[in-house]
Amino acid sequence: MTTPHTIRLDIENDIAVITLARPEKRNALNDSMREDLLTALRQAAYDTSVKALIITGSGQAFCAGGDISAMQERAGAPAGEIAFNGWSRQQKTHQAIAFLHAFPKPVIAAVNGAATGLGADLALSCDFIVASDEATFAWSYVLRGLIPDGGGMYFLPRRVGLSKAKQLIFSGKTITAQEAERIGVADLLAPAETLLAEARNLAREFTGGSSAAIALGKSILNKSFELDAETIFAQGSQAQAICYTTGEHQQSIAAFLNKTQRGR
Structure with missing residues (x-):
């Protein structure tokens, strides 16, 4: 099944796979990609043949967060427009994250590489996280003068506890896949070459029930x-x-x- 070029949606044997397909930008999310993601999520949600969903990235990264070049362009807007333009963009981000969180089927993030900023939040909004042993996670918003805007302040404390969530968000530091599993960010680790297969195996556990x-x-x-x-x-x-x-x-x-x- 084909969706807009920044997102790929494939359905096989009751399992849908959404691939973030902007590898030249490490799958960083821009405005059009947010729209494409929401379109793909709706297609998978309303397809009655789909019993579970996997989200992964193409290339070396899962998702490098928001597109920095787009941030620079937005900062150059007239001063009287920056705040409202930012608010309008946030509504699109929140729609996609909220739809993914409420997705009426089990959702697995197959984190194949770096999950940074909004990319880390995107993974957290899924029900389960299967991480490649080469994956990394970072809530690096503070290093850009920002706060987590993709649900990280809601999801992260629920996985790791309030104190650890504050530590990760206030420092913006990068953690390895092994550390992510140890503290509860990731549910399962897999070798890079079998990551998607492991995610599919987990998804199949949820396809036999009502x-x-x-x-x-x-x-x-x-x-x-x-x-x-x-x-x-x-x-x-x-x-x-x-x-x-x-x-x-x-x-x-x-x-x-x-x-x-x-x-x-």
């Missing part, structure tokens, strides 16, 4: 740190009531009972 149950469960789990237990229980009850009505649930019950009866 798509409705996964989507409903993910929507609740994503909010479980913010909501109290009673609210989670209530939302779980509502989601379960929906699950009762799905063909997947009804077919699985019928199959189980038929198997049980045949075994008598």
Whole structure:
């Protein structure tokens, strides 16, 4: 399946792979690439044949963050326009990150190289991170006079704790894949040559269950740190009531009972 040239979307055996395809810029995100990414995400989300999604980068990097040359151009805009132009751009970034975070299917970041700034945030917005043993991570915004704008201030503390998140964000330092796994940024390491295969193996673990149950469960789990237990229980009850009505649930019950009866 083809999407705009900065993003490639391929679907095979229930698994979609979105590849950031701007290797000459280390897959740094510019405005058009953000739009292309959102387009690809929507295609994969609404394709009922897709059970899981993998995001990776082409070339040597996963994503080098925002495009620095574009930042220079924006800084040259008239003073009265810079702030509103920046706010408008942030809305596009937030749309893509929010859509990825709420994506109704399991999402795996296959981090093949450097994940820097917005690239590191992009990986964090996925459900799981499989990192090449050659990958690196850096929330280097502070070195550009900026703060994390791709969800890092929300996602990173939830993976590594508040103090460690502050350390990584305030210093902007780069950590190796091994350190990322040790502190909880990465869930799994893989040799560079088998990274995508390992990500596919993980994705296959999620393709056999109910798509409705996964989507409903993910929507609740994503909010479980913010909501109290009673609210989670209530939302779980509502989601379960929906699950009762799905063909997947009804077919699985019928199959189980038929198997049980045949075994008598």
